[in-house]
Amino acid sequence: MITSPWAPPCNSKCVNKYASLMQIPWRVFCKKGCDADGDTWDECIGECDEICYKDPVLKDQQWSAYIDRSPGSAAYSEECFRACISGCGYKFDIPLEKVSQVHSRPPKDPVEEKPHTPVGESSSKISNVVKPPPGEIPTTSA
Numbered sequence: 001m002i003t004s005p006w007a008p009p010c011n012s013k014c015v016n017k018y019a020s021l022m023q024i025p026w027r028v029f030c031k032k033g034c035d036a037d038g039d040t041w042d043e044c045i046g047e048c049d050e051i052c053y054k055d056p057v058l059k060d061q062q063w064s065a066y067i068d069r070s071p072g073s074a075a076y077s078e079e080c081f082r083a084c085i086s087g088c089g090y091k092f093d094i095p096l097e098k099v100s101q102v103h104s105r106p107p108k109d110p111v112e113e114k115p116h117t118p119v120g121e122s123s124s125k126i127s128n129v130v131k132p133p134p135g136e137i138p139t140t141s142a
Contacts, residue, residue: 010034010090017086025071026083033087041092048084049105052077078104 014030032051038044052071071080081104089099 008034010087013090014083014087018083026079029080029083030087030090033084033089034091036084036088036091038088041088041094044088044091045085045102048081048088051084052080053105 011031011034014027014034018024018027018030029048029052033044033048036044036047038047054077071077085099085102088094089096
């Protein structure tokens with residue numbers, strides 16, 4: 001693939017590294033590494049970690065990781081991280097040997113969710129609600 005002469009050098013390197021059609025997603029993540037807001041190599045690595053791994057969006061709510069826009073599976077997250085780190089390496093002119101030594105984070109242990117009250121049982125929060133007597137509920141719809 002031929003890159004534009006007006007493209008930033010970091011992005012051009014990503015296009016050349018991930019040139020095949022099957023590598024387009026990784027090219028995007030490489031460019032995200034190039035365009036990361038971090039001012040240092042370590043900050044860029046941290047941003048790649050945030051981009052590529054699913055974390056809960058809401059604190060202490062593990063289910064909210066499903067709405068995170070990260071790639072998903074562990075293998076895709078690893079590939080994403082590798083591509084993003086490549087972009088960081090291009091951005092900060094880090095030697096390829098040092099870039100390849102960066103390890104992605106290990107998979108996190110699942111967060112324990114708080115037990116939910118079954119639908120049929122009432123909790124102390126619901127018990128104060130006033131319920132109408134059975135004879136006062138209409139049996140037909142309007």
